[in-house]
Amino acid sequence: MTNALVPDTARIGLLxxxxxxxxxxxxxxxxxTGALTLAQDEAGTTLWFxxxxxxxxxxxxxxxxxxxxxxxxxxxxxxxxxMDNAPKLxxxxxxxxxxxxxxxxxx
Numbered sequence: 001m002t003n004a005l006v007p008d009t010a011r012i013g014l015l016x017x018x019x020x021x022x023x024x025x026x027x028x029x030x031x032x033t034g035a036l037t038l039a040q041d042e043a044g045t046t047l048w049f050x051x052x053x054x055x056x057x058x059x060x061x062x063x064x065x066x067x068x069x070x071x072x073x074x075x076x077x078x079x080x081x082x083m084d085n086a087p088k089l090x091x092x093x094x095x096x097x098x099x100x101x102x103x104x105x106x107x
Contacts, residue, residue, distance in 0.1 A: 005102065005103040005104065006101045006102065006103060006104045007046075007104065007106060008065050009046040009063075009064075009065040010046050010047055010063035010064070010065065010101055010104055010106070011063075011064075011065060011100070011101055012063065012064050012065075012066075012067065012070055012098070012099070012100055012101065013047070013061060013062055013063040013064065013070070013098075013099045013100075013101055014060070014061070014062050014070060014073070014074070014096060014097065014098060014099065015059065015060075015061050015096075015097045015099050016059060016060040016061075016094050016095065016096045016097070017053070017057065017058075017059055017094065017095040018032075018057070018058040018059060018060070018082070018090060018094045019056060019057055019058075019090060019091045019092050020056045020057070020058065020089060020090060020091065021056075021089060021090065021091045022055075022056055022091075024088070024089040024090075025055070025056055027085075027089055028058055028089050028090070029052070029058070031081060031082070031085060031089070032050035032058055032060065033050060035050065035078045035081065035082075036048070036050070038076070038077045038078050038081070039062070039078060041077075042069075042072070042073060042076060042078075044064055044065065044066070044068070044069025044070075044072055044073065045062050045063075045064060045069065045073050046063055046064060046065060046069075047061070047062055047063040047106075048060070048061075048062040048063075049061045049062070056091070060078075063101055063104075070098070074096075082094060
């Protein structure tokens with residue numbers, strides 16, 4: 001289904017909630033801010049945001065034009081870095097939800 005409220009390059013996304021162990025908040029923040037360069041290298045990732053949601057809670061929102069782009073991102077370097085460091089840095093496994101973008105303002 002075509003939705004004129006969302007550009008073709010941002011129709012589907014991922015929303016991740018990441019809970020850091022209190023003693024590793026700084027390391028999780030650095031991991032996420034450092035991941036920006038990895039996101040910039042992913043042609044299919046058209047939007048990427050690292051977020052702080054609370055003192056130990058972080059998030060990532062990203063958007064893609066196709067399911068293939070979303071799958072490639074989930075199998076890419078950012079996901080690998082997060083999962084490789086999860087046992088040490090995170091209080092629990094990241095919650096990663098696929099989402100559909102209903103409307104967007106991009107500029």
